[in-house]
Structures are given as C-alpha cells and as structure tokens.
Amino acid sequence: GAVVSQHPSWVICKSGTSVKIECRSLDFQATTMFWYRQFPKQSLMLMATSNEGSKATYEQGVEKDKFLINHASLTLSTLTVTSAHPEDSSFYICSAILLAGGSYEQYFGPGTRLTVT
Amino acid sequence: QKEVEQNSGPLSVPEGAIASLNCTYSDRVSQSFFWYRQYSGKSPELIMSIYSNGDKEDGRFTAQLNKASQYVSLLIRDSQPSDSATYLCAVADYKLSFGAGTTVTVRA
Numbered sequence: 001g002a003v004v005s006q007h008p009s010w011v012i013c014k015s016g017t018s019v020k021i022e023c024r025s026l027d028f029q030a031t032t033m034f035w036y037r038q039f040p041k042q043s044l045m046l047m048a049t050s051n052e053g054s055k056a057t058y059e060q061g062v063e064k065d066k067f068l069i070n071h072a073s074l075t076l077s078t079l080t081v082t083s084a085h086p087e088d089s090s091f092y093i094c095s096a097i098l099l100a101g102g103s104y105e106q107y108f109g110p111g112t113r114l115t116v117t
Numbered sequence: 118q119k120e121v122e123q124n125s126g127p128l129s130v131p132e133g134a135i136a137s138l139n140c141t142y143s144d145r146v147s148q149s150f151f152w153y154r155q156y157s158g159k160s161p162e163l164i165m166s167i168y169s170n171g172d173k174e175d176g177r178f179t180a181q182l183n184k185a186s187q188y189v190s191l192l193i194r195d196s197q198p199s200d201s202a203t204y205l206c207a208v209a210d211y212k213l214s215f216g217a218g219t220t221v222t223v224r225a
Contacts (some may be wrong), residue, residue, distance in 0.1 A: 034213075042215075043205070043215050043217050043218055044161070044205075044215055046212060046213075049212065066138050066156070091158075091159045092161075093161075095213075103149075103166065103168060104149050104209065104211075105151070105161060105163060105166055106151070106163070106207075106213055108153075108160040108161045108162070108163075109160060110159070111159065111160040117124070
C-alpha cells in the first residue's frame with residue numbers, strides 16, 4: 001500500500017499558541033488530502049478536504065480561520081491549529097487519495113496527538 | 118450525508134474462529150467500499166477495498182459486497198489475537214463516510 005507520513009507524531013502546546021501539522025504522501029502524488037479529528041472512543045470526524053493549488057473545503061461546523069489548511073504541492077498538506085485551546089486537544093489524522101487503474105483508495109497517516117495545556 | 122451502519126459489537130471470538138462483520142449503507146450510488154482496521158491509539162489501516170458485487174479474498178480476509186441489498190461484510194478466518202482491533206466500514210463516492218466501527222476481541 002501507499003505510505004502517508006505525518007509530523008509531528010505528538011505535540012504539547014500552551015493555550016493561545018499555534019501548531020502546524022504536516023502530512024506527506026511519500027511514494028505517490030496526491031491532489032486531494034483529507035484532515036480528520038478523532039476524540040477518544042469516537043469515530044473519525046472529517047474536518048476538511050485539501051486540494052492542491054486551491055482553497056480547502058471545510059465541513060460544516062469547522063472554523064476555517066482556526067484550522068488553516070495549505071496544500072502547496074502534490075505531496076504535502078499542512079494543518080495549522082491557530083490560537084489553540086484545551087478543547088482542541090485531539091488526535092488529528094490526515095489521509096491521501098491514491099488513484100490507480102480506475103480504483104480509488106484512501107490511505108491514512110499515522111496521526112498527530114495534540115495536547116493543549 | 119451517507120449513513121453507514123455497522124453491527125454494534127463488541128464482538129468476541131476465540132482464536133482460530135471466524136469473525137463476521139456486517140455493514141449497511143444508505144446511498145445507492147456509492148461505488149467504493151472499504152474496510153479499515155484501527156488499533157487503539159493508532160490511525161486506520163486499509164485492509165480491504167471492494168468495488169463490484171461478490172466476494173474478494175485477501176489472505177485471511179474476505180469482503181463481500183451486495184449492492185442490491187446495500188450490504189458489505191468482512192470475514193476474518195482463523196482469527197488471531199493480533200486481529201483484536203476496531204474495524205471501520207467506509208463507503209465512498211469521493212469522500213469517505215465511516216461507520217461507528219465494530220470492536221473485535223480475539224480470545225487466546
């Protein structure tokens with residue numbers, strides 16, 4: 001399968017600061033990546049769709065000014081959590097679409113655990 | 118918004134048995150179907166994709182798709198303790214819609 005990496009794998013930050021999370025497709029190009037958030041014992045929640053070279057599409061209820069997404073290349077998307085608060089503490093996971101031979105598969109990065117103190 | 122329903126679980130099976138996971142979906146136009154495995158504290162890992170009616174086998178895993186019944190299932194044969202995880206059914210026409218997941222525990 002395809003490989004998607006995330007950096008950092010975990011981060012602790014103080015309330016009010018900003019945190020940037022990187023998502024990279026290592027062995028394929030991804031015009032589309034997705035950002036998810038998962039709270040303990042809950043399912044994945046899609047936050048936004050990141051398209052290379054264009055603005056991200058945010059899901060209803062997700063603040064675009066708080067969660068800044070940049071997809072500057074075919075292998076890199078970044079999520080910046082601005083002015084983080086303790087309620088933003090969560091497991092953030094990106095995924096990337098691999099299109100091959102008419103099929104569509106979505107591969108997930110290992111996730112970034114954010115703790116805001 | 119697609120609705121994806123999975124059998125609620127948790128599902129406990131003895132080692133070596135077959136674990137059977139079921140999933141139904143509401144959107145008839147969905148074309149792509151996936152099973153992901155998620156270990157506690159980790160991100161989901163794609164284990165099966167299926168696009169056409171029938172069975173698809175990969176090692177100890179078999180996915181079954183019936184579009185007329187809007188039903189997709191996953192069988193895990195010869196279950197091992199390492200199969201203990203939450204299994205997520207996902208349906209896509211572009212974005213993935215996930216079920217809530219079924220937690221499987223394989224008893225040694």
